[in-house]
Amino acid sequence: MKNYRFNPKITLMSVAFLSTISIGTYFIHKNLLPIEQSVKADTVNSTTASYTINGTVGPFTILKSATIVGTGTSTSGFYANAKENDSSAPTIVTGPGSVSVAGTYSGSSMSISSGTNKGTYAANWGSASSLVTTGGYVVTGLNVGSSFNKTWSNIGTLNGKSLNVTMTFTVTALQNASGTNNYIAVSNNLNTFVTSNNINGKFQAKYTYSDGTPLSLSEMNQLAFLGGSLTPTTEYMTTYDASDVLLSSNSSVPTAVKGATNANASSLGLDSGLTTVFYSPTNSYTVSDTDFNSYGYAYGASFLNFSTATPTLFFGNWTASTGKISVQGANHLLFATETSPISVSKLLTASGASDYTLVTPLENAILKNTISPSVLNDDSTAVITKAVSSVVTGPDGKTYPASNVTVDTSGNVSIDKSIFHKSRKLYFDYNLY
Numbered sequence: 001m002k003n004y005r006f007n008p009k010i011t012l013m014s015v016a017f018l019s020t021i022s023i024g025t026y027f028i029h030k031n032l033l034p035i036e037q038s039v040k041a042d043t044v045n046s047t048t049a050s051y052t053i054n055g056t057v058g059p060f061t062i063l064k065s066a067t068i069v070g071t072g073t074s075t076s077g078f079y080a081n082a083k084e085n086d087s088s089a090p091t092i093v094t095g096p097g098s099v100s101v102a103g104t105y106s107g108s109s110m111s112i113s114s115g116t117n118k119g120t121y122a123a124n125w126g127s128a129s130s131l132v133t134t135g136g137y138v139v140t141g142l143n144v145g146s147s148f149n150k151t152w153s154n155i156g157t158l159n160g161k162s163l164n165v166t167m168t169f170t171v172t173a174l175q176n177a178s179g180t181n182n183y184i185a186v187s188n189n190l191n192t193f194v195t196s197n198n199i200n201g202k203f204q205a206k207y208t209y210s211d212g213t214p215l216s217l218s219e220m221n222q223l224a225f226l227g228g229s230l231t232p233t234t235e236y237m238t239t240y241d242a243s244d245v246l247l248s249s250n251s252s253v254p255t256a257v258k259g260a261t262n263a264n265a266s267s268l269g270l271d272s273g274l275t276t277v278f279y280s281p282t283n284s285y286t287v288s289d290t291d292f293n294s295y296g297y298a299y300g301a302s303f304l305n306f307s308t309a310t311p312t313l314f315f316g317n318w319t320a321s322t323g324k325i326s327v328q329g330a331n332h333l334l335f336a337t338e339t340s341p342i343s344v345s346k347l348l349t350a351s352g353a354s355d356y357t358l359v360t361p362l363e364n365a366i367l368k369n370t371i372s373p374s375v376l377n378d379d380s381t382a383v384i385t386k387a388v389s390s391v392v393t394g395p396d397g398k399t400y401p402a403s404n405v406t407v408d409t410s411g412n413v414s415i416d417k418s419i420f421h422k423s424r425k426l427y428f429d430y431n432l433y
Helices: 292-299 417-431
Strands: 014-018 036-042 051-057 060-065 078-080 091-094 103-105 109-112 119-122 135-140 147-158 161-174 183-187 194-197 199-209 223-228 235-239 242-248 258-260 277-279 301-306 312-319 330-339 344-350 357-359 391-393 405-407 413-415
Touching: 051 258, 078 330, 109 135, 119 183, 119 194, 161 312, 183 199, 194 199, 223 292, 223 312, 235 301, 235 330, 242 292, 277 312, 292 330
Parallel strands: 060 242
Antiparallel strands: 014 036, 036 344, 051 060, 078 147, 091 147, 103 109, 103 135, 109 119, 135 183, 147 161, 161 199, 183 194, 194 330, 199 312, 223 301, 223 330, 235 277, 235 312, 242 301, 258 277, 357 391, 405 413
């Protein structure tokens, strides 16, 4: 999983609402400050019509691109360190589990020469000579609930500032419940990433600058995560924390990845209610162990537009026909951090009617708007046709559907106040006294 390069950008919109309203016990005063609404507006800067909105799967919007995801420059966006190599050992967070001494990858397996973990562990990282490093570790003796951290430092720069990432891996299910050879082999190189054996799990990504400052949500949304080498037909990735997935439309190596909505969350070890996964139902595309890009194009999915600055991604094996866990042994998962094709360019401050409150998690929600046209290039623009919040709270303190809340392209908020008829009557009754 090396570097995928491109410059085009897609225009999408995300909205966060903040109200400055105060509500009395029985009425709402009319002389309040107007709603303040921050609108993240995006620009289009592409040379070809490379990106399309390709429909939806479950809660995800599917994007297609011939170049998958891209990279920034040394001063703008995420710029990968092509030689990133962090030899620090993983650390156990919750047991059981044991971290090996440093090992060496030989071309198909990770060899540990001493200690209680001494032995050879399948890793499947491809040709050793094609890797940035053959160094790594094996975390053995894992069980459901076991977790460990691994930090990769100096993985690149974000807007010119050096970036690190710590992943917390957690075992959420065993493919063979009575299996004892439960391990994760971890590369010293982030792109090479991990191989898990008999494990379905998740990893939470915590990105920080070199001084320890964590990324904000807006900074996180300058990034995209590509999970590759999704082995047909059993290996999957998914998340609760992203709204978009980008797949390859490259004519030479089109994607084999599909979204499915029949995942059995309990069986797979997913969070309750998470039923959409991305996997490769066919293996009809030629890939090469010396060309990691092919594993990204054909058998990779990029997640972007995150709802949290510390997103969690799930991985593992399943049987597509049943949606349940399957026993597949050792599976390699590639990973790449890249620049998101969605570029937030400016903030608008909106104003509107002051007798309602828009309620959404300010730091934990990305609310998208309808986009027109669906194919964006230098000669097209994105138009906001409707922006909605998840809940509206009226002057009576009750919540209402937000289907009638809109915002225009200048950021002006409007609402059909008929839903607050009872509350406004209370207000007029109060003024009779």
